[in-house]
Amino acid sequence: MDALRVCSTQDRTFSTTNMETVPRLYRRVRPQAKYQQSMDVLRFAREHRPKVLTKSGFMAGLGRTTAEEVHQLLRDLREQDVDVATIGHYLQPTRQQPQSG
Secondary structure, eight states, X not given: OHHHHHHTTSOOSEEEOOOBSOHHHHHHHOTTSOHXXXXXXXXXXXXHSTXXXXXXXXXXXXXXXXHHHHHHHHHHHHHTTOSEEEEEEOOOOOTTSOOOO
């Protein structure tokens, strides 16, 4: 959390940590992170800079995510006093998708 203390001294509008997915899929999707640790980062951001908005995002459709799992993730975010939750939809890359360039 020391690095977060340094970052939190900067003027900012948002403090963001994306959860990416539900607890059941977390280890597979984010092997370098832990679900509870990510929640703790959001809580720390809220407590350390209470006037800065906190935001987190996740992807629906990554694995077989159920509605209850999504609801639990949203409840977990609310328990950390997160202000904004964004929900994207994961689409597996295919050859038919247009190429950027």
